[in-house]
Amino acid sequence: xxxxxxxxxxxxxxxxxxxxxxxxxxxxxxxxxxxxxxxxxxxxxxxxxxxxxxxxxxxxxxxxx
Numbered sequence: 001x002x003x004x005x006x007x008x009x010x011x012x013x014x015x016x017x018x019x020x021x022x023x024x025x026x027x028x029x030x031x032x033x034x035x036x037x038x039x040x041x042x043x044x045x046x047x048x049x050x051x052x053x054x055x056x057x058x059x060x061x062x063x064x065x
Contacts, residue, residue, distance in 0.1 A: 057063075
């Protein structure tokens with residue numbers, strides 16, 4: 001009977017490890033997406049600095065302080 005408990009426990013551990021692996025992969029994808037967005041922002045910064053603003057403060061309907 002003890003062997004069955006060991007196998008059951010190993011299967012439980014395997015499922016937890018698979019779940020942890022899935023979470024780690026999701027985290028890595030999120031970090032990669034953030035890094036790409038930050039890189040895009042930085043690379044376009046110089047280009048967009050010289051562009052005129054599309055809207056002025058007068059165009060705002062609500063102003064937050």
